[in-house]
Amino acid sequence: MSVSPVVPHHIAIVMDGNGRWAKRRFLPRLAGHKQGVDSLRRCVRACAERGVGVLTVFAFSSENWNRPADEVSGLMELLALALGREVPQLKKDGVRLYFVGERAGLSQKVRDGLVHAEAATAENTRLVLNVCFNYGGRWDIAQAAASLAARGEPITEASLHGAMGMSHVPDPDLVIRTGGEMRISNFLLWQSAYAEFVFSDRLWPDFDESALDEAIAAFGSRERRFGKTSEQILPAHPDPMPG
DSSP, X not given: OOOOOOOOSEEEEEOOOHHHXXXXXXXXXXXXXXXXXXXXXXXXXXXXXXXXXXXXXXXEEGGGGGSOHHHHHHHHHHHHHXXXXXXXXXXXXXXXXXXXXXXXXXXXXXXXXXXXXXHHTTTOOSEEEEEEEEEOHHHHHHHHHHHHHHTTOOOOHHHHHHTSTTTTSOOOSEEEEOTTOOXXXXXXXXXXXXXXXXXXXXXXXXXXXXXXXXXXXXHHTSOOOTTSOHHHHSOOOOOOOOO
């Protein structure tokens, strides 16, 4: 009898490798980002089919503003176009959108698009899709502490967690980074404290359903102790039947 895989409730992904994917094909970097949108669409559908409750993706970091101006402007335009094209289908598929990150530096057009997308999918419950855009883990911690201080509230682990951009979902169980790099690049620094990590050599546009299943299988093979011993988390063996 086959055993069903252990599916993480919350998967977070650093979608790395779009530019290198394009470069290997002698294409502009933006072509890789466009292909990356297709890969994200495929991943959202696959996660929903496998029973994942929350998918969080790193779409644009606070540090990405340092990239060439034409690439940054192209990414902003790609986001605006993707919102218009993808939101109706996401709404139909039961996916609820959240955009997590600093919005002050974004254009009014992009900010309006984010608000509309969140409102249009607000009733959906099949899958929560968090898109971290203009986001950084250090920014998230700092803004949470600042908001608590401004309200005169004590800063504790619980209050800090509640003031962060991801307070609406539980912490990720599994963090995946594509593209062969083995770092988290300022992504979910607080929330990934007890996450399992999988680093994939596949570039993000090549990350398909089979790669997702490999990551889920790796997650299911690990023992998650959260500071406890193996004996504390494993059920006690029953006494042998008298014979």
